[in-house]
Amino acid sequence: MADVSFQDVTKEFPGGTTAVKGLSLRVPDGEFMILVGPSGCGKTTALRLVAGLESATSGTITIAGKVVTHLSPRDRDIAMVFQNYALYPHMSVRRNLAFGLRQRHVPRDEVDRRVATMSAMLGLDELLKRRPAQLSGGQRQRVAMGRALVREPKAFLLDEPLSNLDAKLRVQMRAELKRIHQRLNITTIYVTHDQVEAMTLGDRLAVISGGELQQVGTPQDVYEHPANVFVAHFIGSPPMNLLAANASAGRVQAGELEVELAHVPDGPCVLGIRPESLSLIAPDDTRPSLQFDIEVVEPLGGELLAHGFVNGRAASPDASEETPLFAADPESRAEVTVKLDGRLRLKAGERVRLTVHPGEVYAFDAASGAALTG
């Protein structure tokens, strides 16, 4: 058990792509850290750098205070669970679990003892004689975790381990992963693009985009105080609605909506409103509001999602893209998603008015995307 840290780590691939740019991040002993970001953002490369499956172009990686940047994977004392599990197909579950211990010349009775403990903990006792091909997806997943944990590594690395499971199993395994972590308290780095996994599993999240670290913090902190427009849009489901806005003298105007936001400098900015921060109001209500034309209604039981348009301009979440932050056409209507009470009976084509919950509005710099609100 130990902490893992990146100090200004950069990884360039021979083709010229830079997968990880100047990453500095410390994962303290026993923490469950999530690396989250869209596909191709460099999160898996970051994990493989810790494992030693890739070597850093520059920077330092330490595990338990020891510099491991140039050590081979076997000398780092870490364990990894792969997206496709990578169980050895020609070995029984028992031999899969024991392989890492046998490679390290652990005495046979100690191997047997640890395999027995691990298989009891993960409920694999019945399966020890089977081959991976004879197991279900969830069972393979458990064997893969068992194989990693049985060695009691310093750090436990997981690369999108739940993405090959069906939805129900994924929820079960998520809870099981959390239980295992609470029991073993082992430093864990978990890569995912699924922000539900990121929110539910992690002690802290590190949001990565384009190879760069965007924000690190507890899930609630990242959700409530996104550092920039990318994080705001990426964390949260459905994503935050973004509107082009203009600020002057502490008031921010986006289409027909006007909200008071102190500390926002005058000039163009991006206004962010989470789908759950909007609610229906009566037409004669005087609170600041928006006209909303419903296009699609998705009832989810307890709540419903309404997708539609408001008058105003949409803004893009990725300031680093070539496209301008604001949608080009000034006449365009902005697409907005609203999360409402499931008991409402709304229909496509209806026109309603929405108000914004006070204090639940975010503003971001139009050029850099950095948050302007605390």
Added chain:
Amino acid sequence: MAAGSLLGVDRPLDLEALPDKRPRHWPFSPWHLFLIPLSAAMLLPLVWSVITSLETASDAQRFPPVLLPRSLHFENYVNAWNSLPFGHFFVNSFLYSAATVAGNLLFCSLAAYAFARVRFVGSNVVFVLLLVTLMVPFQVVIIPTFLIVRKLGLIDSVGGLIVPNLCGVFGIFLLRQFFLSLPIQLEEAARIDGASRLGILFKIVLPLSAPVLATLAIIQFMWSWNDFLWPLIIITTPQHAPLQLGLSMFQGSHVTQWNLLMAGTVMSQIPMLAVFLFAQRWFIQSIAYTGIKQ
């Protein structure tokens, strides 16, 4: 509004009006009309050699061949066996084949794994150079190979047959292509689990490569068992000759004892036939793997 209008089609497809393309059910495929005569043509030489092996010396000389002999002379087999040191031939052929199969499996695996997974300076250049040697006919390298084997003091010995054939470029190529197709995550998992390069090769990669190793073994066994030219060049003592070379001793400069030669040939093919019957599935698979004909 009809769904078809989305595609810009104003009337639905009339499935009834389309021509019926379902196959008619014949008791055999039309291919059989072609394959059966072809198989007969392929079988003819084998049948002819078996028949000749049972004929008298004079019938065997006759042309056109006597395909329905008046009497069967099984004693030809005994005579063939006794007239030459067939026991030695079988032992030599077996040693030659077994050793080259073992050598190819071991050395080709090592080389192929290096070319597939180890990144080293010039690996691609070396690999391409090796492939180029596949295009060089054996006749070109006979003399240099002979000189090397003579320096090793292995002329006129089974060792001289084996050593130049312990590792072949074909085997390296075949195994490398297969190793590349194995999921790399298995090897990465093994590296993290603490396995060394050789450990990964022997504990993970080779156990998963059984089909391709069987392919290589079969091809190499066939090749060594049927090899004639190289033994002809370096073997001079009958006791050191493998089967194919030994059989040629029935062919004198003036007289060829066709019935005995054919009896010996049939005997020499029995082990190959046994291997084939035993490993028929792999034989077919092996040809599919390599895309080549032997």
